[in-house]
Amino acid sequence: EAQVTQNPRYLITVTGKKLTVTCSQNMNHEYMSWYRQDPGLGLRQIYYSMNVEVTDKGDVPEGYKVSRKEKRNFPLILESPSPNQTSLYFCASSHSGTGDGANVLTFGAGSRLTVL
Amino acid sequence: GIQVEQSPPDLILQEGANSTLRCNFSDSVNNLQWFHQNPWGQLINLFYIPSGTKQNGRLSATTVATERYSLLYISSSQTTDSGVYFCAVDLHTSGSRLTFGEGTQLTVNP
Numbered sequence: 001e002a003q004v005t006q007n008p009r010y011l012i013t014v015t016g017k018k019l020t021v022t023c024s025q026n027m028n029h030e031y032m033s034w035y036r037q038d039p040g041l042g043l044r045q046i047y048y049s050m051n052v053e054v055t056d057k058g059d060v061p062e063g064y065k066v067s068r069k070e071k072r073n074f075p076l077i078l079e080s081p082s083p084n085q086t087s088l089y090f091c092a093s094s095h096s097g098t099g100d101g102a103n104v105l106t107f108g109a110g111s112r113l114t115v116l
Numbered sequence: 117g118i119q120v121e122q123s124p125p126d127l128i129l130q131e132g133a134n135s136t137l138r139c140n141f142s143d144s145v146n147n148l149q150w151f152h153q154n155p156w157g158q159l160i161n162l163f164y165i166p167s168g169t170k171q172n173g174r175l176s177a178t179t180v181a182t183e184r185y186s187l188l189y190i191s192s193s194q195t196t197d198s199g200v201y202f203c204a205v206d207l208h209t210s211g212s213r214l215t216f217g218e219g220t221q222l223t224v225n226p
Contacts, residue, residue, distance in 0.1 A: 031212045042202065043216040050212060058213070059117070090159060096210045103147055103211045105204075107159040 002027045006091050006108035013081060014116050021076040021111050023091035029106075031094045032074040036060065036087040037110075043090065049074055081115040088112050118143045122203055122217035129193050129224050137188040137220045139203030147206035148179050149214065150188050154199045162188070162201075166209075193224045 004025045013019055025032065033048035035058075045058030049068040063085055065077040074093075078085060091108040095101070119142040129135055141148075150162040163170050163177040165186065170177055174193075179186040190197055200221050204214040 031210060033212065033214075035216075040218065042218040043204075045213065045215075048212050050210075059215075088157065094211050103209055104149060104161050104164045105151075105211055105214065106161070107151075110157050110159075 002106070004091055004093050004106050004108035006089075006111045008111060009109060010112050012114045012116065015082055016080050019078050019081060019113075021078075021089055021091075021113070023074045023076065023108060024072050025074075025091075025093040025106070026072065027093060027095070027106065028071065029093035029095045030071070031096065032068065033058065033092050033105075034064070034066065034074070034076045035090045035092065037090065038087050046076070046089075078113075081113075083115050086113060086115050118145070118205060118207065118215050120203060120205055120215055120217035122201075122220050124220060125218065126221045127223070129222070131193060131195060131224055131226050133193050133224075134189070134191045135193060135222070137190070137201050137203075137222075139186040139188070139205075139217055141184050141186075141203075141205045143184070143207065145181065145184075145205040145207060146209040147211040147214065148186055149204050149211065150177055150186070151202040151204065152197075152199055153202065153219070159202075164211075190222075193222075195224045195226055198222055198224045 034046040035043040047066040092105040167181045200219040
């Protein structure tokens, strides 16, 4: 089944304890991105990647890092989490082109992170 | 950056009613998508519609790119239509930098 898989789905952690949220897709998509969703703010892009080893900042990158060493994986790293990073996080992927499904985002199930 | 405004912010319907959700955007776009977020938080793509009209069952969407708006129509609504509907746009065709609106919260009562 074509999908984007995120882990963990739920996490409660403490301020300053480094954590990584993994994201993997099995559709050979070149584009991957991370969004956070907060009440009243919709979804905001954190980072995106156009392909392996090509990443760039989105609208709210502060406090986050990413890497794209393999096409299928795009982990989100919080080096020193703070309470304002408590949020619902989504990973997404897509592929470019003109065929069926091109340029359409497929989202993972989301990861709910609480930083105490 | 590009601004996306959705209306109404909240909508309550009785099962069987029809509704229209609107998305206005501030700049020319080459990618526009509608998503449904169900009560469990899952985001599902409904339409990729940078221009024109598409239909999928009881749902249809129209984007008038020259006037910078898109409409999502839901006919004969069902309780399973409840959730938040998001419009998202990108200047680039790829959709790699989608900007989301704040969403329309739809509640369909039995």
